[in-house]
Amino acid sequence: MASPCCQWKWNPVAQNELFARAFHTCSAVRDKLYIFGGVRSGEPKDTPLGDMVMFDPEQESVESVSEESGFRRSHHDCVLLGDRCLCVAGGWDGSRRVSSVFSYDTVAGEWAMWAEGPTNNPPVGLSSHTCTRITDYELRVIGREGGLRTQRRYSSVYTLRVNTNTKTYWYKEEASRTASRSGHSAVLLPSETKQGKKAGYSLYVFGGRESSNIDTAGEWSKEKIQVSAVPCPRLTEQLSRLVSTEGAARWAPKSLRHQSCAVVGPFVVVYGGETLTKSRDAVCNDLYIYDTRTSPSCWFHFPGSERQRKRVGHRICLLNDRLYLVGGFGADGKTPCSEICILDIL
Structure with a gap:
């Protein structure tokens, strides 16, 4: 049965100018x-x-x-x-x-x-x-x-x-x-x-x-x-709930580059990047999840709502059942972000 409500966001956990970099x-x-x-x-x-x-x-x-x-x-x-x-x-x-x-x-x-x-x-x-x-x-x-x-x-x-x-x-x-x-x-x-x-x-x-x-x-x-295989039971369960959210859009990332991705259990998590279809405001803050449990495997798209979390040239990295967002340029595509965030699925 589909979950009626499931939200996600990035929570800052550290800030330092040493993190301020992209690519x-x-x-x-x-x-x-x-x-x-x-x-x-x-x-x-x-x-x-x-x-x-x-x-x-x-x-x-x-x-x-x-x-x-x-x-x-x-x-x-x-x-x-x-x-x-x-x-x-x-x-x-x-x-x-x-x-x-x-x-x-x-x-x-x-x-x-x-x-x-x-x-x-x-x-x-x-x-x-x-x-x-x-x-x-x-x-x-x-x-x-x-x-x-x-x-x-x-x-x-x-x-x-x-x-x-x-x-x-x-x-x-x-x-x-x-x-x-x-x-x-x-x-x-x-x-x-x-x-x-x-x-x-x-x-x-x-x-x-x-x-x-x-x-x-x-x-x-x-x-x-x-x-x-990196054990990540908590995050895997959260991603499973997210893709089962009622109305979750089945949409693959298209015309996207300089995004970052990580394998989390049976899922591939993709975040950010810049779209090739725009000349302005091209930096994205969307989350994509590729679910390999199904046959054929399928993509899910979850648009981002926080402009301050737009990223390009960043990295997401799995460590101890947490997914970290590290550095990258922000919404303007040229200002480096000096924070590290973790993915929180509610």
Whole structure:
């Protein structure tokens, strides 16, 4: 039976100028959030940040664990390897798009520049791409690669092999490609066959173009991947109630880019971004939920009512059964937000 009333909002839990950035990354590591890089303004000539900031929700503390790493990046992506190593791939370094790889050891507090392997076939350059962990040795990179002046008309798909022990990496371009995308999202979910049965895992790509279509950018058997299921019973139950709200609109995100998404149990939660259909007031504050419990899976759309929560170039991150909203530009698309919020479903 549908729930007659269910509301949601973002509640601020911390504010600090160290959070004021956009097009950064945010990673959950051992009960803490690690925030790296990004930019403080929408000016294209501004140099990206190179600091690492740690937020401890339990202690309500903020710490700049590395004020200057020597690596400056925005529009990059980051994955956690082995529960301690934050691996950064690609991004904008202030002068060009790069495909290089470096890491930060959250235990030792050390940065390391990685070396190219002998068979490396790297992209020309990457920004606003996605990098998804398949295993601790294999990542899948999707992006509309290109140099300063040119970009491909499609999104290349790369396998990125990594070795945390030797600090080496090598790209291999896959034969498959996706539609041209930039500022998109990629999520690894159980595959769905035509009969509705789940078999293995697939990488689904959406957003970053004027379409609501979803591309598949790789499939793996259960034995070929390492999926870490994060327990989140409270948030899963709240999202279940929200999608069962009477009158919940079944509508997929369309013409949306630079949104942020997180997998919460059987749901994919998507928030914010900017719409490609508007030249003014393009920054969004809408919540989308992709429910994989049904066959076929379906989208639900929940419009936002708080203008001050509009975000683009932000991150949402799951940690200890809470979903955090970190940084990003606000409604004007150029002022960085210096707060962290948590999703509250009533």
